[in-house]
Amino acid sequence: MNQSSVTVAITGASGAPYAMRLIECLLAQQQHLHVVMSSAARVVFATELGWQLPAAPAALAEVLRAHFQVSDEQLQVYGKEEWFSPIASGSAAPKRMVICPCSTGTLSAIAHGSSDTLIERAADVVIKERGQLIVVPREMPLSPIHLENMLQLARLGVTVMPAAPGFYHQPTSVQDLVDFVVARILNHLGLDQTIQPRWGYGEEYHSK
Template identity: 80%
Template sequence: MAVADNAITLAITGASGAPYAMRLLECLLQQQQQVHLLMSSAARVVFATELDWQLPAAPKAMGDALRSRFNVSETQLQVYGKEQWFSPVASGSAAPKRMIICPCSTGTLSAIACGASNTLLERAADVVIKERGQLIVVPREMPLSALHLENMLKLAQLGVTVMPAAPGFYHQPQSIDDLIDFVVARLLDHLNLEQKLQPRWGYGEES
């Protein structure tokens, strides 16, 4: 069976930035993308802290909770555990050609940069790189050490797009949601998906 053109892997790690991940997931599902979701244990802790949402640890229960929240089918949203090695994202013959890690912890960044595949999330990223697909990482850390910068450079040289969660202010945001949408809009732009969250430069009301 061929990989669906609208298939995408979304990975969520333990860096701060759960609201970015939730908004991005919402937008991908609204655009009828087939999402393969990977979430680390640390990400669940961050979700509880930043969104006050205790997601179940078991992949099936987590998938049920997310599908209920977004009112989508299991076909459209699938959730995998960190050791589900027989899932599609683990193999170059079946994995989606697009993957976003949002937010991306510096630990995950390091693991991917050195080719570690200790978890399904790391393996999925390794697959996208070796298959020359589109991998976007969204680091959320400050300040950045030389190690972080070296890992970002290494990934960028492999064709990975590094997009730090750094919202702009020239659109005069009025709320935290506006700042979240700024980052998510840029991610959707890089996926060549239509978005109305933020106008592209030169096409807004100010032009």
């Protein structure tokens, strides 16, 4: 599997703008994306972005490729039960995966090894192959069940990165808040990013 490959899974938690911005930034860095979107995620996209997305993977792939203006090779989309896709096998799956946003239901399924959908199976593969899995939950308040599932995943080496933007960079728009979270994801993937300066490297720091 190409070292520049990343699996991006999108589930039914609130946070469609995070997913879109993340995909945009990864494609801009010439990453090859394997995208999986749950049925609930399409409902969230319609609610938050007014974007009616097709359920069929081939049709969804066409929509996303046209939107981001990328080739078939750079962005591939799989169905939730497409068990013969590369991301379902440890011999072919990318070593890096981001679930953004990650619903608490998906979080629970991964923590307990359910693997009933391709998203859950792909995450299980990354964990068992000692790859890098980042989950971006968006829920509040968090119940003891949610917290215990996050702790279980953290102990397995999963990076739990709640969609909780900071305000010390003095955001002036919703996009600034989205970029804060996406920048942190890119940082953890080891990718250079310019959408949000790292702490101590911004203009305010150098002007003092």
